[in-house]
Amino acid sequence: MELKVLGPTEAEAPPQKGCSASGCGSSDDQLAHLPDHIREKVHNHPCYSEQAHHYYARMHVAVAPACNIQCHYCNRKYDCSNESRPGVVSELLTPEQAVKKTLAVAANIPQMTVLGIAGPGDPLANPERTFATFRALSEQAPDIKLCVSTNGLALPESVDELARHNIDHVTITINCVDPDVGAKIYPWIFWQNRRIKGREAAAILIEQQQKGLEMLAERGILVKVNSVMIPGVNDEHLEEVSRTVKAKGAFLHNVMPLISEAEHGTFYGLMGQRGPRPDELQALQDACSGDMNMMRHCRQCRADAVGLLGEDRGEEFTLDKIEAMDIDYAAAMERRAEVHRSIEAELNQPKESAAPLVQLGPAVAKAAEMAVDARPVLMAVASQGGGVINQHFGHAREFLVYEASPSGVRFIGHRKTDNYCAGGDTCGDGESVLARTIAALEGCEAVLCSKIGYEPWDRLEAAGIQPNGEHAMEPIEDAVAAVYREMWRSGALAAPDEQQVVA
Ligand code: CLF
Ligand code: SF4
Numbered sequence: 001m002e003l004k005v006l007g008p009t010e011a012e013a014p015p016q017k018g019c020s021a022s023g024c025g026s027s028d029d030q031l032a033h034l035p036d037h038i039r040e041k042v043h044n045h046p047c048y049s050e051q052a053h054h055y056y057a058r059m060h061v062a063v064a065p066a067c068n069i070q071c072h073y074c075n076r077k078y079d080c081s082n083e084s085r086p087g088v089v090s091e092l093l094t095p096e097q098a099v100k101k102t103l104a105v106a107a108n109i110p111q112m113t114v115l116g117i118a119g120p121g122d123p124l125a126n127p128e129r130t131f132a133t134f135r136a137l138s139e140q141a142p143d144i145k146l147c148v149s150t151n152g153l154a155l156p157e158s159v160d161e162l163a164r165h166n167i168d169h170v171t172i173t174i175n176c177v178d179p180d181v182g183a184k185i186y187p188w189i190f191w192q193n194r195r196i197k198g199r200e201a202a203a204i205l206i207e208q209q210q211k212g213l214e215m216l217a218e219r220g221i222l223v224k225v226n227s228v229m230i231p232g233v234n235d236e237h238l239e240e241v242s243r244t245v246k247a248k249g250a251f252l253h254n255v256m257p258l259i260s261e262a263e264h265g266t267f268y269g270l271m272g273q274r275g276p277r278p279d280e281l282q283a284l285q286d287a288c289s290g291d292m293n294m295m296r297h298c299r300q301c302r303a304d305a306v307g308l309l310g311e312d313r314g315e316e317f318t319l320d321k322i323e324a325m326d327i328d329y330a331a332a333m334e335r336r337a338e339v340h341r342s343i344e345a346e347l348n349q350p351k352e353s354a355a356p357l358v359q360l361g362p363a364v365a366k367a368a369e370m371a372v373d374a375r376p377v378l379m380a381v382a383s384q385g386g387g388v389i390n391q392h393f394g395h396a397r398e399f400l401v402y403e404a405s406p407s408g409v410r411f412i413g414h415r416k417t418d419n420y421c422a423g424g425d426t427c428g429d430g431e432s433v434l435a436r437t438i439a440a441l442e443g444c445e446a447v448l449c450s451k452i453g454y455e456p457w458d459r460l461e462a463a464g465i466q467p468n469g470e471h472a473m474e475p476i477e478d479a480v481a482a483v484y485r486e487m488w489r490s491g492a493l494a495a496p497d498e499q500q501v502v503a
Pocket of ligand 1: 046047059224254298299
């Protein structure tokens with residue numbers, strides 16, 4: 001279940017897609033303590049490893065149209081809101097078409113390591129289509145990891161089949177462990193040929209989710225839990241969810257913001273239910289991180305997403321284009337292995353700043369002169385992958401946000417925006433897009449990019465966000481640490497009444 005649209009809003013046969021609610025991923029220092037066989041499973045999964053998402057891509061195939069529950073944040077005309085951006089219609093694929101598309105993408109995007117089924121409805125509510133796809137791919141493309149995302153209602157009865165197909169990564173969307181909270185999120189479920197409503201429905205869903213989680217953990221299958229943060233509904237409850245799923249063996253927790261724009265036509269959207277602000281989301285993720293690994297780089301992708309997280313190359317692989325491709329997958333596997341070796345060689349190179357603290361500690365900490373109580377600073381970064389600053393400010397559709405402090409640099413999340421300069425006729429809208437971009441960067445004190453024009457430079461400065469193009473092509477964490485140290489030296493990190501003294 002993730003979001004994406006397709007077809008009419010019918011109760012038992014609808015909609016959407018995606019990696020059913022969740023986000024996965026963790027920073028490398030969080031992976032360091034893992035046994036080798038677990039590290040092997042996650043090191044090149046862009047959702048389960050924060051570092052991997054800069055280098056490796058994923059794809060989804062939309063083979064699962066029906067859903068067995070209703071979430072108040074989902075409009076069946078759109079992709080499942082659990083993990084996808086609503087609003088774009090996708091092609092529903094047969095298992096055969098899905099296999100062909102997967103082989104085509106894998107041959108053309110060798111960095112693609114993971115095939116996920118996440119919708120547009122719930123994959124396990126469409127078991128024939130879902131498992132036919134997995135079965136064929138495990139035979140024809142053994143170098144691709146298989147991944148599935150579900151609301152969990154049909155999970156217990158599917159666990160043995162998931163294990164049979166070597167599906168090592170399962171995401172369960174768990175928004176609550178209390179039926180009273182659940183009754184405010186799920187109006188109904190379809191269970192044993194009956195529609196069940198209210199608290200009773202939520203209680204059954206929760207029981208199935210928890211049972212499925214325990215069964216997967218017993219079999220050594222990695223489980224990521226996605227939770228949608230809904231202010232006033234489950235925000236104060238999600239810490240308990242985090243503790244509960246960790247105790248039952250979940251590997252990673254992804255708390256995602258509710259998407260509830262009124263134009264998407266969801267119940268919450270129409271009722272005016274708001275999503276969380278970035279600072280509210282960060283505070284909850286920090287509170288939950290005391291209990292387990294947190295994913296902070298989820299992009300809530302669509303059920304037919306293709307490419308690095310945050311990008312969508314689906315248009316390059318429509319059915320008509322795939323039909324015209326002649327794929328030699330044996331040869332493609334050799335090329336893919338070469339590319340993967342070269343990425344691993346780059347990742348394994350010793351880095352000056354490689355170290356503790358969410359990846360950057362030392363780079364900042366080596367500023368031994370820095371006061372330990374210097375305040376933390378948020379910085380936005382424009383990057384199109386590879387872990388370096390390599391994007392023009394005006395071309396960025398999203399910014400990565402890092403927090404620098406005396407103890408290190410850590411990835412916080414991302415902020416979406418339209419790109420300021422798309423070229424051609426779209427430039428006319430630059431002014432309003434720039435204003436929206438500046439609003440999206442609220443709370444950030446610097447923006448690091450490969451280049452930036454005079455006009456946005458002035459506007460950002462006026463808004464209290466310092467543009468910086470001096471670290472183009474440098475590793476992101478090193479650059480953020482360098483800018484932080486420079487801010488310290490200039491006295492910008494001291495409390496206002498101390499700045500004069502420091503200077
Ligand atoms: Fe897809 Fe989900 Fe697998 Fe990833 S997505 S099925 S675990 S391969 Fe990833 Fe996308 Fe977030 Fe999902 S960024 S929405 S967490
Ligand atoms: Fe929509 Fe919820 Fe079903 Fe996903 S699980 S398709 S969000 S109703």
